Amino acid sequence: MLDCRNLVVTYESTPVLQNLSIYIGAGEIVALTGPSGSGKTTLLRCIAGLEVVDSGTIHLSGEEITAKPAHLRRIGLVFQDNQLFPHLNVAENIAYSLKIQGIKQKLVDEKVAEVLELVGLTHLSQREVIKLSGGEAKRIAVARALVAQPKVLLLDEPLSGLDPELHTRLLQDLGNLLRSRGTTTLHVTHDQDEAKAIADRILDINELMQH
């Protein structure tokens, strides 16, 4: 499904990714762990097409996408700090990718309602995103990424900064949601317990690189 081979990224002569290779099968949930500054986020940004790799290749479903622009890759990314569009309300945030695809408004409304129900926040559809709580914002960020039906979903420490109770509840809900939809997922975290609870496989970023 997602196959990255020998990725190399260097920032101002500091190596960030050194010959990193990773493979994720269809429908698999893989957790990627590693200390801060080890290049986890950079790897996600390279896969999403937001960073350019110095060398190496990225294949998705057999097609090479290394040089493909981010908006054509169909790879979803949920940011650590959500990055919901502040000028749009909850429903408009979720509908963003659907409108870009040119889907008719009626169908957009249906899909938004469906995904809101999935994350249990139907009652918040018209709320301004700056008024959401931390947990609500996380759910909306995941819903926004899922509604675009990405081939792969990348989660960049999506549950960091939440209180333990909310963390446990959201982790469980997120796991159920991804499995029920069969979403191929790369979940970055530095929390081993979180990785064990959600993933089929756990990888350490340092072990993926050939120094």
Added chain:
Amino acid sequence: MINAYRHTSKWLVVAPIVVMLLFVVAPVLNIFSMAIQIDSFALLTTPTTRNVVWFTTWQAIISTIVVLFLAMPIAAITANFDFFGRRMLISLISVPFILPTVVVGVAFLELLPTSIHRSALAIIIAHIYFNFGLVVRIISTRWQQIHPHLEDAARTLGASRTRLFLTVTLPLLKKSLRSAGLLVFLMCFTSYGVVRILGGPARSTIETEIYFRAMQLGDVSGALVLSISQLVVVGVLILLTTQFGTTNSAEFRQTIYSRIRRPQNFGQKLFIASIALISTVAVLAPLVSVVRRSILVGERTNFFAWHIIFTDPEIFKSLTTSLKYAVFTIAVSTTIGLFSACAIIYGSTRYRFLNILTTLPVVVSAVTLGLGLIITFDVNPIDWRGAWLMMPIAHCLVAIPIVMRIISPTIRDLPNGLRDASQTLGATTWKMWRTIDLRIIQPALLTAAAVACAVSLGEFGASSFLVRRNNETLPLMISRLLSRPGETIQAQAYAIATLLIVACVAIIGVVDYFGTEKHR
């Protein structure tokens, strides 16, 4: 309210209130009462007035639209890219806004072909030049506050670069665009110096018409009526500006990351280089033409005009007068501005009215202020029309609102914990203010002083009304020299304009030096 300073704040409000009541509120009320008595409102329906109002409005609308459109590319490169000369470019494009309007006028008089002198086009070009830097600064500052990950999120959701700009970046810039647009419209709507120089007799805005009626036709009642009409329009515009200026800070609170990055590919480098080059040439061309004209008499190059401006007693007197008034303006406007800002932030909410009071000179406009001052202080025992002090006071009134807005944010953003720490370490109230507040707001104070200096050196609107034979300032001298025939005399006007350009470039240097992070 800051508890430690709450007792001091009641004394700080005294001086600003006295100055504003005496020199702004009283003249404005006087204009209103006189206008009501003379019953000249029929003037508003005459074809001449209708033409003036229509021209004032449409030239301001076109200038605003064009300047917003032209400012976007340079705002984009300064907000997004780190490139060689970026800071210098930002300083350079800010120069026109701080230039005296008279200098902008004479620069385009020299640069533009004679066929479009005294035309609406010339005025619009000069307005675009004058306001361009202001718009770039407003939009670029807001653009830098947009978290780059928001745009990344849009890209991963399928947005192309164009779509991303239209659906994310532009909506997030909308408030700053509206705010900048209203400010520019206001500047062009109340434009005076540029129109006096470039418009000639055929092209009048409300401001120049007020001057023309009061000072050349002797029709004070007509001038009063026009002043009131403009005051109402400007008042509404300022209210709108304040409304649109208040951005929901929550939209921009995520500014941990800097979005400024090095250009990634040849296309970006080419785009940046082209925009920077075009902007630099556009800013420098009028300035160079002024310098060139100051050393060109007929076909020959000589420094005769420069020799005269330092030896002719009349011109030299205007130079010293300008400098004297600038020093006065710096001292008084920064003091009153500092007092007002401190009183509003340190004191209870009841001092908030000072915000409105100190904004009044902007609402009133410099020309109306000048008119108000001469019709108010014209009877004994306060017949101060001939007093030298009136002109620098008018300069201070124009500068105070700007000074206030430079100082206030720094005082407001100062964490109260620093003051608490200082007190617990044994500082008295005065020592705490001196070692914490004053120390941190010092760069803002110096910036405010530099801007106050520029305001005074370039002030032309109010000064046109308050000028006497012995107190002409440099902009007034330029205007007078330009109205006289003779190449050498005209060259002297350009030499004085060059001096003012040099002063303004130095002032922008000071402002940008103290505006850097290390001085905050």
